[in-house]
Amino acid sequence: MYIEIRDLSMMYPGASQAALDGVSMELRHGTTGLLGPNGAGKTTLIKILSTQMLPTAGQVLVDGRDLQEQRAAVRRSFGYLPQNFGAYPDLTAWEFLDYMARLSHLNHRSERSERVHQALQEVGLMNEGDRRTGTFSGGMMRRLGIAQAILTEPDFLLVDEPTVGLDPEERIRFRRILGRLSENRAILISTHIVGDISSTCEDVAVLSGGRLLFHGHPDVLVRQAAGRTWNLYVDDAGFEALSRQFNVVGVAPEGDMLAVRVVGDQDPPTGAEPVEPSLEDAYVHFMGVDVDPTELEVAVVEEAGLA
Helix, strand or coil, X not given: CCEEEEEEEECCCCCCCCCEEEEEEEECCEEEEEECCCCCCHHHHHHHHCCCCCCCEEEEEECCEECCCCHHHHHCCEEEECCCCCCCCCCEHHHHHHHHHHHCCCCCHHHHHHHHHHHHHHCCCHHHCCCEHHHCCHHHHHHHHHHHHCCCCCCEEEEECCCCCCCHHHHHHHHHHHHHHHHHCEEEEEECCXXXXXXXXXXXXXXXXXXXXXXXXXXXXXXXXXXXXXXXXXXXXXXXXXXXXXXXXXXXXXXXXXXXXXXXXXCCCCCCEECCCCHHHHHHHHHCCCCCHHHXXXXXXXXXXXX
């Protein structure tokens, strides 16, 4: 599977700024993480690639086929998990997937049964097949979403903000599932949570304001923060002063103090210990913004190594 995105632009009616502005990149086998803050244009790009929306300008080629000219043919090779995935609450997981398989023109009962069985097994829901989806937790529902996305054994899987609202345990489980699925297909994961892609992606693209700022191997991005990442301990007053000078990557309380991880171009703060940067550190340094406070605890536990 080879996807070529050429000068893709999208301007919504009445908008003063393009949602996508001349985005060009190539996607191949394996997992690509599409990073960027909310409003960066990630979902717009995903909707164009999943044939839900036509771009204002530009072109997408999938194995040489024009996405706009051969939408139906290309769509059959795609699987898609939207950010706001839902299922019919009164159907069991098996019934729902069987119904989705019918919509995907899997008309032979034995083939549908085999595909549903395989999909449930892939996402760890085999023992929940007879359970109504209305009783599923958020994490189970996201796994069901992946199951429906892989029913047709797609060559290209699009996943939009897959772990929003999930607890750390379910996030880790979900990432492992995507890691396994990437062995035989191309996957594009759109997220603003760096931890979603730090351990699974061989390729990273960073969007901001509709523009592609970076596309390459994660190690190249990590080198941006080499020698500019530190751990230190401060009190509440010290944290306020520190956060005005540096970008904060992670923070966790330890007794009366706060264990803080920061990146910046300035001289290191007093009492700071230099550490090897992670992808999270590099992204924060590259974008020049603090991590969303709602993600700080997760960032500390999974990326910063402060816990």
